[in-house]
Amino acid sequence: MSLRIKKLGFLLLSVALTLLSNAIRAEDGYELWLRYVKVDNPALLSEYQEAITGIYVEGSTPVVNSAKEELILGLNGLLAKPIQEVKTVSDGTVIVTSSPDAQLLSALGVTDLKNVCGEDGYMIKLVNYKGKKNIAIVATTDRGLLYGAFNFLRLIQTQKPVKEFSVTTKAALKYRLLNHWDNLNRTVERGYAGFSIWNWHLLPDYISPRYKDYARANASIGINGTVINNVNANALILTKNYLVKVAALANVFRAYGIKVYLTARFSAPIEIGGLKTADPLDPEVRAWWKAKTEEIYTYIPDFGGFLVKANSEGQPGPQNYDRNHADGAIMLGEALAPHNGIVMWRAFVYDHEVPDDRAKQAYNEFKPLDGSFLPNVFVQVKNGAIDFQPREPFHPLFGALPKTPVMMEFQITQEYLGQATNLCYMAPYYKECLESDTYYKGQGSTVAKVIDGSLDKHINTGMAGVSNIGDERNWTGHPFAQSNWYCYGRLAWDMNLTSEQIADEWIRMTFTNKTQFVEPVKKMMLESRETVVNYMTPLGLHHIMGESHHYGPGPWVSGGRPDWTAPYYHRADSAGIGFNRSSTGSNAVSQYYPEVRSMFNDPKTCPDIYLLWFHHLPWDYRLKSGNTLWNEMCIKYNAGVDSVRAMNSLWDEMAGYIDTERFQHVKMLLNIQEKEARWWRDACLLYFQTFSKLPFPANMEKPEHSLDYYKSLKFKFAPGI
């Protein structure tokens, strides 16, 4: 065949490819960041095509096979040429092995691979091996290889030059989990992306292809465990009928290195066990949990363990029997220990009685229990002491439980950050907490170091993220909400990654490598969380959202338990606004180490972002900016709205760089976000104005409606309740 004909064929092939990928594959977001479309930089594509000729994989366990399958799928798509498994190594072979021979180790420049990679880590490196030029993906475990395979594909997806293919990484945390607040009727508490992806009714006999794709996505970012049901638990999940269904999911996930965990309803021994009590010191109750745990392991040999929400928001727990949280956790920990399972006992608890300051409660409950748990029992602590607010100072329990493995609980689903409709990239949110300095062992004792066990030599370390996944086609509803699933996983692997690095990766893989798109969209993402804080809860305000569904503003929400109302938290009155948690108030600041305590305790040193969290200040209080509190509040709320408008304009400029489907999807949501930002600003400022009695700044946009109008809005069927 003459060159000319070859060229023509190639041209036609390219045309066909382009036509088809436009015509046939509407980009609906289902593929997340694993799209594996052909590399659109011709020079790089040639480089990749030359450098990668086949894959050589050692081993054939299910996890290794998953790695192999993913490499073949990914490379065929990215390189637009058939890449197959080969049985001998030649130039361009990608070598994938968890048992590198001495020659390969030497080529890698490593003696103790375990030391370099840990259990889950891996190396990717260009090597000269037996006289051939190869790329090696090595690890000490199958799971490490799988993660390495995904990272290798990511290098190509993000268009790194071959000469820069060099990664050595180990996981910062041992347990990297998703928590699904999914109910058995398929509703998802605080879910804004449709309904639960678990089709309980058809399990175990119908296995949706989605289960495997879920596992792939999680493995690609290093997530190795999933709690598949709601912390507000139903004991039925522990009955045989459901355990066989759970086992069917576990069978799918296992090949991607993901273990299944369940929530354990504390009263299960009564509800499904026929016992009269669930007292954790009752021998029958203990025997029941032991037997139940053993039963679970007969169905799921690698079952991960239990997550427990006890004595919180109406859930039963050991305190119903005058026992403490440790009593409950130890009972379950003992049942799981022989099977290497763990307990994650949530620190998010409520007292029967309304406390003077709810922020202090978890610390007060758990601090005295430090040291009384078991090695396989985590206390799982939310990032802040209230409840995933747009901004909270770090939880004082971080650094307060040196003898206890403490697991971080972040929320990925945007319960308080715009739910289904607001673009809010959460890596900066997670990083803000992780980088906070507790001063527990002096300066530099960041939350991240508490979590990773380095300060106290804990072996069991972990992070949990409350999932934002639902049955919407694109998994997360908002296309940009995918980035929160992504960045959560990436940070659970490596807390030192920057928000910018992660956003960069995600944008390139999810949308395009075109700089004209990557750079402005990255900037937009990085600013987006601050934007949400500004139009919702600036200056340390918190818990002023709509009632029950938490949709939209509700600073006027009252009635019922005081600590479930808004005024309990904002304390607005004619004198000023804010919750006095300083030493002259609830003294919640006392729960922090002295350096932090004194910083928070004084409004002059307290960062503006936490000001009204810790202080009740007069409306004419002067901030560092020189503005009065009232004016600063107005400025922040307005800045939030302006930023959303800027995001919306910016997005218009992005048309053409990506597919129409996702462009339009985001565009419609940005329009909604703009409406909602105004709604938050107007409703909150009109409401707070009834206390401040001060005028809005002259140049401020007039509120669209009256306060009465905003207060009249009802959303009976808002999602996620």
Next chain:
Amino acid sequence: MSLRIKKLGFLLLSVALTLLSNAIRAEDGYELWLRYVKVDNPALLSEYQEAITGIYVEGSTPVVNSAKEELILGLNGLLAKPIQEVKTVSDGTVIVTSSPDAQLLSALGVTDLKNVCGEDGYMIKLVNYKGKKNIAIVATTDRGLLYGAFNFLRLIQTQKPVKEFSVTTKAALKYRLLNHWDNLNRTVERGYAGFSIWNWHLLPDYISPRYKDYARANASIGINGTVINNVNANALILTKNYLVKVAALANVFRAYGIKVYLTARFSAPIEIGGLKTADPLDPEVRAWWKAKTEEIYTYIPDFGGFLVKANSEGQPGPQNYDRNHADGAIMLGEALAPHNGIVMWRAFVYDHEVPDDRAKQAYNEFKPLDGSFLPNVFVQVKNGAIDFQPREPFHPLFGALPKTPVMMEFQITQEYLGQATNLCYMAPYYKECLESDTYYKGQGSTVAKVIDGSLDKHINTGMAGVSNIGDERNWTGHPFAQSNWYCYGRLAWDMNLTSEQIADEWIRMTFTNKTQFVEPVKKMMLESRETVVNYMTPLGLHHIMGESHHYGPGPWVSGGRPDWTAPYYHRADSAGIGFNRSSTGSNAVSQYYPEVRSMFNDPKTCPDIYLLWFHHLPWDYRLKSGNTLWNEMCIKYNAGVDSVRAMNSLWDEMAGYIDTERFQHVKMLLNIQEKEARWWRDACLLYFQTFSKLPFPANMEKPEHSLDYYKSLKFKFAPGI
């Protein structure tokens, strides 16, 4: 370019096409019967490519533009060559027009197109027009053109030779509607395909691409209206907040000739109107509905009208005020009449008091009201007098209301026919009812003729199908449930189509034209409904399903209202089984015309399929087959199970003819269906045996479990409640 190069290019193009359509597009069923994949018969493909060179479309209304867009999408896919709109007619131009000139009419051989096509019909014909060889798609309305466009594509999808392109058709019924039993919280009553596709929370600002694809699918089968919310209604849908959301949907559907209808909760004047009563004779109430209706038309200028479930299963209605159904329907009809809207008043009613025979109730209520409704008021009657059972004799109201437009209500969702998991093609079910002879005006007075208005010269005619659509990726959950949406629409257009014709079309468009697949699968589909009847409710048994969720067998279900229990209907006792509705019993037979009445009244002439519907017969009663009733029952139940096994084996042979994804999906569901068929058989026969005290036939497979086991099964979270 030399021919050789052209050929090579074409070859490469074909390879690329094939590779890509395999690699990229996993067949997930989302595209339904509108897949438009390249014609796989090379000879036919050439024929089509030659005969079709472009499309010439007259007009540019939204509906005409939809037709154009669909033709371009479909032809480009099917013919694998670019087909564009052209501005002049040449050989091979497809002419699409609703204002054919005299020359074209002459070429079509038509003088009065309106007479031939009616409002919604169309002609497709090969014509010689101005010396060119063309294909004409003509109609008298835009909607007719859209339907014609879909039918034209169907000719190619089902691989009809070009010379056979000749269609002249008009719609049998004016109103061809779907009824969605979708709640505002997105659950779907009796929905087995996930949750509601209407994302109320994000409407009107976020318009899911699914809304348009929903409209396309419906238009492709002639459906021209949709009631988007549940008959068990929530009045909130009639508030402004929701009406703007409904209007957004209507805006999408309008371009596909589909009108939106809503259910009207009878007590809405109280619940959202602030009135003290909903008495249909109260002037304030009447004024409220008039104003509300006018308000609706300000949002939705082509709003279709109201569907009402009143005084039934706890719904409010005129009887709450000692008024009758006509009083209620007239009030709404008067409000809608100025806008050309209609009322569909359901005949599915319940008395407060438990009747001696629920089957008689609708007739007793509505027969006396005949003639007292308005021309724009339908009475909507279910196919049978109980409730969409696997088999019921036709409803005695058909033919009993000569002065009233009667709309048929079929159920598409398989509430009683295997729900999410059973393959059951329902065209034979619908046809069985439509072809039943009421003898209302002598022999041949079929239900179809009552419905199409021909017996009583009604202008308003219609059919409603309770939708099986949900947010599952493939719309209907079970891949074969798509065929029920499809056949419902096709029959609403033309009740004379055979079940076989429709199945043939559907299989070819949905799966493949390969005879080795089409023929056996068609046979399987045609037998599938009888199979379901056999393992669920043979010989006229009915209403013996699980409680509340209606999942699985529950012949023992008792407690609560007697006419909601199973024994009320099967009346099994030591003497025999069946509901005596003959003249010696409830005398429900008296509601039929004499010829039918006497046939049903005598067990000797009553068809076996309805035997226990009308008669209580001894266990040793001899059937026409020569078998005793008990043995025949055992034989039927066993035949049902055997048939499912045969379906399952047959399906195995179909591997390779279609994509792996849908093959596996159906395979898993057939395995479930096999389990469920055994469950139904074993549970029912064990239960009825406690009355018959007779042994199972010797060769019958032993029940898998005990009766107590089956009675113990609970499905708290079964879908669709």
